[in-house]
Structures are given as C-alpha cells and as structure tokens.
Amino acid sequence: MPVQKTICSETGKEKLTIKERITAHLTVERTCKSVLYHDKDVHESELIEDNGPLGKCLFMGGLIQSAENDSHIYHESLVQPAMCFSQALLKSTEGRKTKRVLIGGGGELVCAFLCLFLIVDNN
Numbered sequence: 001m002p003v004q005k006t007i008c009s010e011t012g013k014e015k016l017t018i019k020e021r022i023t024a025h026l027t028v029e030r031t032c033k034s035v036l037y038h039d040k041d042v043h044e045s046e047l048i049e050d051n052g053p054l055g056k057c058l059f060m061g062g063l064i065q066s067a068e069n070d071s072h073i074y075h076e077s078l079v080q081p082a083m084c085f086s087q088a089l090l091k092s093t094e095g096r097k098t099k100r101v102l103i104g105g106g107g108e109l110v111c112a113f114l115c116l117f118l119i120v121d122n123n
Contacts, residue, residue, distance in 0.1 A: 020063060035049050079111055079118070
C-alpha cells in the first residue's frame with residue numbers, strides 16, 4: 001500500500017494519496033490529510049492516517065481495517081445480536097446476566113468496549 005505525494009490537478013497543491021488494492025481489477029485511491037503512523041516489517045505493514053471525512057483510518061497489510069467515523073456500524077452489528085441473545089438465554093435459564101464475554105479477534109478493542117458498555121449499562 002504505497003503512500004504517494006502527488007500534485008492535485010484542481011488546486012496545484014501537493015497531496016498525499018493511498019492506493020488500496022481490493023481485487024486484481026479494483027483499486028481504491030484515497031486522499032489523506034496526514035499520515036499519523038507508518039511501520040513495515042517482514043510480515044506486515046501498518047498505517048494510521050487522518051482521512052478527513054472518515055476520520056482516522058487503520059490499514060493493515062495494505063487494506064483498511066477500521067475508520068473512526070463509521071466503525072460503530074460494523075462493530076455494533078457484531079456485538080449487539082450476540083449480547084442480546086446471551087442476555088435472553090441466561091435470563092430464561094438461570095435468571096442472571098452476563099458478566100464474562102469471549103472475544104475472538106477484535107485487536108482494535110472496539111468490540112471489547114461495546115461489550116463492557118452493554119454489561120455495565122444493563123446491570
């Protein structure tokens with residue numbers, strides 16, 4: 001995922017662009033305000049950039065993993081059904097609420113935050 005400095009054809013100013021290869025025939029190019037963090041080792045590359053409309057974006061392995069301003073859409077669709085189902089199941093069988101949650105993956109901790117919020121909010 002190369003970060004490139006280019007000249008904007010409309011304004012003539014320098015801009016940073018990030019090209020993300022989605023498939024062999026589809027590449028998405030984004031303009032970013034600034035690169036906040038960039039690291040590349042033998043196994044993986046990591047990049048955090050400020051995109052403007054999307055907020056801060058996390059790229060790993062050349063693909064966007066999370067964007068600050070729309071991550072709630074993805075994460076809540078994972079967490080809410082599981083938490084609601086577990087609460088209903090435990091209430092019907094044991095009469096108590098969930099205190100522990102197993103999260104597989106979730107390296108950016110958004111799912112953990114939502115689970116904690118739902119457990120505290122429901123108790």
